[in-house]
Amino acid sequence: MTKKSKWKSFFYGDEEFEELDATPEPQQPANFQMQQQMQQQRPRVVKPQHTNDGNNVVKLQAVPNHHQQHTPKVRVFEPNSYAEVQAISDCIRDEQTVVINIHLLDSKQAKRVIDFIGGATYVMGATFKKISTDVFLSSPANVEIEGDVQQLLTNQTTE
Structure with missing residues (x-):
């Protein structure tokens, strides 16, 4: 008995x-069938076609933190290092007006702080x-700033 017949x-x-001399047709697995x-x-689902109009920007809306009372506050920060930007950006996220005085920082760290805070401000609108x-000064979108503070300060120093 050959191995084939044993199997x-x-x-x-x-x-x-009965053994056929013809070559067997390739069979598809049962899973495929x-x-x-x-x-x-299954019902056919038509996927929506996306058009690429070149605008890949998604506008994010700020979500206020409802766990705290939302009273308008102006927070003043004098950071000593770049490590303090998280606390500043948390206030911006919570839609508080923030005044940042960077006179204690060297120019390299001051640039990093302003870049970070500027980005956080932009993201929050x-x-x-x-x-x-x-x-x-970083103020939320619902706070309107009237007048030019920098011009007022310049006028006061010249008088």
Whole structure:
């Protein structure tokens, strides 16, 4: 008994099988046939087509922190290092008006602080203004700033 016939008898029993001389047709696995049947039974879903108009910007809205009482506050910060920007940006996120005095920082750290705070202000849709040489103001979108503080300070120093 050849190995082929031993395997046949093992899987199919001792029944006699007719061997065909023709080359067998490739059979698709049962899983493939089941997948085809499932696809025919499923309703077809048309995916929406996205058009690329070149505008990949998503506007994010600020979510106020409702766990705290939302009373208008003006926070004043004099950071000694770049490590303090997280506390400043948390106030901006909570829609508080923030005044930042960077006179204690060296020019390299001051630039990093202003860049970070400016970015946080932009993300929240707030306004960021320079008040004087080392003082900046970040205010939420719902706070309106009237007048030019920098011009007022210049007028006061010349008088």
